[in-house]
Amino acid sequence: MLDSGIYNKGEMDMPSVDDLLSELPKDSGAIMTFIGVVKEVGKDDKKVIGLEIESYDEYANFTIKNICDEIKEKYGLSLAKIYHFKGSFKVGEPLVLVIVAGRHRKQTFPALQEAIERYKKELAVWKKEFYVDGSEEWIGG
Amino acid sequence: MKIKVKFFGVFRELFGGREREIELENGFYVRDLLDLLCDSYELREKVFDKSGRLKDYVTILKNRSYTQSLKGVWTELEEGDVVAILPPVTGG
Secondary structure: OOOOOOEEEOOOOOOOHHHHHHHHHOOOOEEEEEEEOOOOOOOOHHHHEEEEEOOOOOHHHHHHHHHHHHHHHHHHOOOEEEEEEEEEEEEOOOEEEEEEEOOHHHHHHHHHHHHHHHHHHHHEEEEEEOOOOOOEEEOOO | OOOEEEEOHHHHHOOOOOEEEEEOOOOOOOHHHHHOOOOOHHHHHEEOOOOHHHHOOOEEEOOOEEEHHOOOOOOEOOOEEEEEOOOOOOOO
């Protein structure tokens, strides 16, 4: 499985369930994934046609590694991966993939949630929305 | 001394580029750099509040360290530093 980090859109394939199962550490009894996807409703309920994702790669990769290491240790996981994609995206395309695996579901559910909350707050990544009316806006800026 | 400044998100567009190399006199602080870069009303309004303080949502990194955890805008700059000006993050 590839290292966690920032990847250009299309640089890595989304793993199938079989891919995940074949790479799952053998002491794992639960594997959970989260996929963040471009949705068609954006800021102020404006209809979105696409997104641009930009990142400060060196810094974001450093942060992703820290989050994965810390989550893995805190919850005793066998695996924690975060992949954040950058580039131009259409509605329905994946932006983020988070994978966690552990012995039991009771540790992996909260680990997955914490990994998601942390990448949202900590990663040096920015999102620009493009709307059907031709306007565009950096979110949070 | 020469330093590099990186701009991201909305700041990339406002400052007109991803990266700029700047020649400064020795003894420059982050605050001096921001004053130099914010050469229009629009830029000053985005970066500073009405009392001239850095807005809360603006994050400045010096060599990947938060200047807030160094000496804030009074962090001194040195030859070869990489300064990044970041708007609030918005992961996917």
